[in-house]
Amino acid sequence: xxxxxxxxxxxxxxxxxxxxxxxxxxxxxxxxxxxxxxxxxxxxxxxxxxxxxxxxxxxxxxxxxxxxxxxxxxxxxxxxxxxxxxxxxxxxxxxxxxxxxxxxxxxxxxxxxxxxxxxxxxxxxxxxxxxxxxxxxxxxxxxxxxxxxxxxxxxxxxxxxxxxxxxxxxxxxxxxxxxxxxxxxxxxxxxxxxxxxxxxxxxxxxxxxxxxxxxxxxxxxxxxxxxxxxxxxxxxxxxxxxxxxxxxxxxxxxxxxxxxxxxxxxxxxxxxxxxxxxxxxxxxxxxxxxxxxxxxxxxxxxxxxxxxxxxxxxxxxxxxxxxxxxxxxxxxxxxxxxxxx
Amino acid sequence: xxxxxxxxxxxxxxxxxxxxxxxxxxxxxxxxxxxxxxxxxxxxxxxxxxxxxxxxxxxxxxxxxxxxxxxxxxxxxxxxxxxxxxxxxxxxxxxxxxxxxxxxxxxxxxxxxxxxxxxxxxxxxxxxxxxxxxxxxxxxxxxxxxxxxxxxxxxxxxxxxxxxxxxxxxxxxxxxxxxxxxxxxxxxxxxxxxxxxxxxxxxxxxxxxxxxxxxxxxxxxxxxxxxxxxxxxxxxxxxxxxxxxxxxxxxxxxxxxxxxxxxxxxxxxxxxxxxxxxxxxxxxxxxxxxxxxxxxxxxxxxxxxxxxxxxxxxxxxxxxxxxxxxxxxxxxxxxxxxxxxxxxxxxxxxxxxxxxxxxxxxx
Numbered sequence: 001x002x003x004x005x006x007x008x009x010x011x012x013x014x015x016x017x018x019x020x021x022x023x024x025x026x027x028x029x030x031x032x033x034x035x036x037x038x039x040x041x042x043x044x045x046x047x048x049x050x051x052x053x054x055x056x057x058x059x060x061x062x063x064x065x066x067x068x069x070x071x072x073x074x075x076x077x078x079x080x081x082x083x084x085x086x087x088x089x090x091x092x093x094x095x096x097x098x099x100x101x102x103x104x105x106x107x108x109x110x111x112x113x114x115x116x117x118x119x120x121x122x123x124x125x126x127x128x129x130x131x132x133x134x135x136x137x138x139x140x141x142x143x144x145x146x147x148x149x150x151x152x153x154x155x156x157x158x159x160x161x162x163x164x165x166x167x168x169x170x171x172x173x174x175x176x177x178x179x180x181x182x183x184x185x186x187x188x189x190x191x192x193x194x195x196x197x198x199x200x201x202x203x204x205x206x207x208x209x210x211x212x213x214x215x216x217x218x219x220x221x222x223x224x225x226x227x228x229x230x231x232x233x234x235x236x237x238x239x240x241x242x243x244x245x246x247x248x249x250x251x252x253x254x255x256x257x258x259x260x261x262x263x264x265x266x267x268x269x270x271x272x273x274x275x276x277x278x279x280x281x282x283x284x285x286x287x288x289x290x291x292x293x294x295x296x297x298x299x300x301x302x303x304x305x306x307x308x309x310x311x312x313x314x315x316x317x318x319x320x321x322x323x324x325x326x327x328x329x330x331x332x333x334x335x336x337x338x339x340x341x
Numbered sequence: 342x343x344x345x346x347x348x349x350x351x352x353x354x355x356x357x358x359x360x361x362x363x364x365x366x367x368x369x370x371x372x373x374x375x376x377x378x379x380x381x382x383x384x385x386x387x388x389x390x391x392x393x394x395x396x397x398x399x400x401x402x403x404x405x406x407x408x409x410x411x412x413x414x415x416x417x418x419x420x421x422x423x424x425x426x427x428x429x430x431x432x433x434x435x436x437x438x439x440x441x442x443x444x445x446x447x448x449x450x451x452x453x454x455x456x457x458x459x460x461x462x463x464x465x466x467x468x469x470x471x472x473x474x475x476x477x478x479x480x481x482x483x484x485x486x487x488x489x490x491x492x493x494x495x496x497x498x499x500x501x502x503x504x505x506x507x508x509x510x511x512x513x514x515x516x517x518x519x520x521x522x523x524x525x526x527x528x529x530x531x532x533x534x535x536x537x538x539x540x541x542x543x544x545x546x547x548x549x550x551x552x553x554x555x556x557x558x559x560x561x562x563x564x565x566x567x568x569x570x571x572x573x574x575x576x577x578x579x580x581x582x583x584x585x586x587x588x589x590x591x592x593x594x595x596x597x598x599x600x601x602x603x604x605x606x607x608x609x610x611x612x613x614x615x616x617x618x619x620x621x622x623x624x625x626x627x628x629x630x631x632x633x634x635x636x637x638x639x640x641x642x643x644x645x646x647x648x649x650x651x652x653x654x655x656x657x658x659x660x661x662x663x664x665x666x667x668x669x670x671x672x673x674x675x676x677x678x679x680x681x682x683x684x685x686x687x688x689x690x691x692x693x694x695x696x697x698x699x700x701x702x703x704x
Contacts, residue, residue: 064526172614202382203553207597207610214607229527236599236608255604273531275556277583277600284531290496291526 007091008052009191009223010076015085017046017071017247021295044294045071047247047302048085050321053191058217058224060238060255062231062270066291068247069227073195076225077111078102089191107137110184114196116176120168126179127164130154130186137187149186156219157182157212174205178212185216192216195227210237231274235259243267246294246302249321253328263330265340266303301333309334343410344514344547345371345394350407350417352386352393354618355400361618363389363402365571373514376541376548378562378579380555380594384615385568387551391517394549395432396424412514430460433508437520439500443492449503450488456510475506479536498529502536509540515547522557534561555595559583567591570616570626577651587653589661590627625656633657 021041022028030039046068053059061069074080076087078094087095094105110133113119120129130150134141141149151161157178159171168176177197184192194213198206210233216222226237234241234255241258243250243266251264262268272284287306292298301319304310313333321329322336334340352364364386371377379387392398394409396416409416416427428434436442444452453472457463463471469488476484479502492500501521508516518537522530538561541548550561558565558579565582567575567590575588586592593611595601602608613630616622625643628634635657643654648662655661 064528174614202615203555203594204382204597204611205614207599207608208612210599211607211610214605231527232599236602236604269528273527275531275534275554275560277556277559277595277598284528284535286532286535287528290498290529 009055010053011088012051013086015049016083018083019043044297049249057239060226060234060241063244067244069244073193073227077193107187109191110189112184112194112197116180119180125165133187153182153186177209191223193225248302251330263335264332265307343370344373346410348408351405353405354402374545376562378558378565379551381568382615386571387568391519391551430511432515433513435508435518435521438524439504479506517549519551570621574654587658588655589631
């Protein structure tokens, strides 16, 4: 499937991130079988994820808490350094760049966080908050140009520019999130990473913010990486979906394909668990047990402990994503062997 | 007879200059074994409703007026010793975050035994036996071992199961669950919902489910109250409210969900946001955000009107109903003269105590 002509905007290959659990030397000391040994424990947050994002698409990353979706976002944004693997942006490898070299790429790549109460500095006015990224990335702009820029962006997110001297606490949650989006748009990015941008908001406000993000996509030709746990939002917003479980990719497919014909047993369970407005009785697929801890990962398929179709091969061999007939990628031995149909 | 009957419940919070009305004349009934959902956005007063049913409103909040008839007794007038008998024993509450509800320095067993022995004369062994039975009811594997464990040793879903087991310990008649699954992942949420539904049905326990998630309400409850700015604006059978909402706010809430719009199309948003309690608009609190608001909506608080099994507090609901049936040409119904209209939607005024109490109590 790899052709030379097509160049994805973002390409992640074999991405891994491990966090050390025992920080100091003393913490690594453990008492085992009458002897003191030094033992390091690690959280395997992301385990070999490969993804691509085309220009103009909205790639959604879904999964439950602890699946590594936020870690992937932070790795791509350069807020964390990967333990292994590569990240290419616009053909250029970016995961090994220093702060200086990364600055021009950061200008093209902006991030929106979940909690608008935490992501705006309470002691900066909206004007100051919105000017800061412009001043950093476009220092050549004059004061009046900067002011125009801020006013234009505020207007585009539906916040009255005359409010620019107000502080974040004077705004409601939905307005704050719109200001946070405005802040990411001030430097004219081409790629926006949104980590649960609407999870902290009420339903009626969620619709306002989602509409704003869709508008910005259409007007500015943005590419999104949208991290969420809410599948109904994915269905509405995403062009492609990646389902993560315990730091590994389970399934990657076009949104319509994924919702019409989920293939991975975990994706099926996830989709069936969403509370619906329509049918009377829910008929969800029960998963046994709960997500295992990402410290000491099980060998083989990460999902095997909860999967109804697991075999000895699943516990021994880690499934790799395999391209299916409809263009989706599924990492499951049972799907590969055709045992699920 | 209803297990719980709330009438004109008004809760205020005293502030330096004036008091703020958090709940404004809430009235509803709950039958034995019935499952009722309370939905609304943050600031609607749904959690305050839950707390005031157990009289857990602490200073500066107070119950200003109204009755909470539970099993023939008025909770609003009870003193602390009487409340202690009700709380946990006859009514139990489940909160959103199980880690905050459980005491981190006590084992699961200690917390369960403590609850049991506070209400019943039981030996330690008897209490532990009951605790094990209840843990088994909520499908906790190897419950004997769990009793010796601390909350941090268990996963989020497991902790919420234990909270449910503790709520069921004394076989209450009513469980109030305030966003019980909001902190959980979808697959775990589905399990917990199944469990709560099953336990309510087998034990004939009434449930009040407070949530912002219409999907959860749809799957869990028989009847629903929709709240906005401290008032109930619509109530009725859950199915009907979701399939055919009457109040413009309920309609907006349902239409704003991504499922209601084709992928990629703009969502139908409600402009503005929930007003703060210190600054509730005059008349209908929803009028600044409502597309159908008239001058009457700005000045006059709408009374609750009954249409069949649904009760709606909206001045314009008749016009909206007429507009739906006659493709856009909304005929304003003559106010107060419904009988003159040939319309089948006969309505009668559901709230009469509203005015009565406003005249009667001048405290």
